[in-house]
């Protein structure tokens with residue numbers, strides 16, 4: 001079976017962007033592939049996190065994974081820090097990666113540009129893509145289903161793998177990003193030129209998977225549109241285009257079909273429809289996730305077993321890597 005790996009970092013609560021661009025896309029791989037879906041807590045701490053909140057979010061994300069349709073009997077669901085091979089492999093790959101390629105990563109440039117002046121930038125933020133390469137490569141991953149913002153990182157993982165393979169000998173499978181077409185990039189509701197992000201300071205810029213219906217209605221009603229007043233699917237109307245993409249990704253229909261539904265109608269009616277479409281999609285996920293969050297032992301059992309399975313596969317690759325670079329095996 002081909003192998004699939006992907007992850008979300010608990011740096012905020014899961015947004016509709018993460019849900020449509022990543023999780024929904026992951027579900028369809030479960031039957032035909034060996035899937036590893038991770039909660040990337042080590043990635044989250046590349047920027048400052050409140051420790052208590054971080055632990056809470058990890059469980060929340062696991063509950064959302066399962067509630068959205070990830071099946072822990074088919075796929076391996078686990079927490080990154082429970083599998084130490086991620087960190088160890090990351091060091092070996094840090095010594096394979098170079099500063100030049102890491103400085104070219106757009107996510108690093110964007111994130112550091114957003115930090116306030118005089119805030120120190122952690123070396124972890126710079127090294128983030130190497131840890132991500134380790135995540136992917138230690139499972140011999142073939143496919144990485146991600147949103148378009150992460151494509152560059154997957155390509156870097158591929159370059160690092162290639163370099164390691166040619167410096168030593170064939171060790172890694174070369175991974176490939178799989179982008180969901182309709183939900184490749186869900187945009188910020190307040191600034192539709194930038195992507196929706198869970199760590200944004202303005203809560204009106206995103207919809208959270210666990211947002212209550214009235215909150216979703218309010219946020220969509222406030223979403224930035226334009227003065228054209230007609231529902232069109234065009235780059236000239238990025239706010240409206242984004243709302244159309246959201247409906248299209250949820251309903252599995254083409255953007256043009258959404259436009260047709262609103263011929264001759266205004267934004268108010270359109271936005272109400274968008275809000276109700278999101279509410280309807282998220283309702284069963286919220287119910288199931290909230291129920292799971294009251295069953296802590298069940299969640300513990302799931303991530304405990306997930307870590308065991310992941311650990312087995314990851315350790316095998318790590319041992320191979322250590323041997324190839326010339327580390328003396330322990331007795």
Ligand code: AQP
Pocket residue numbers: 007008009010011012015017018019020021022040145146147148149150183184185186187195196197198199200
């Ligand atoms: N707006 C988006 N549209 C589509 N896909 C998205 N993803 C993120 N935002 C969108 C996809 O979600 C997965 C998990 O991402 P992540 O948590 O590892 O990091 P990220 O891409 O940096 O996500 P955020 O929400 O923007 O987090 P912060 O604000 O903390 O940086 C990935 O597959 C990503 O492509």
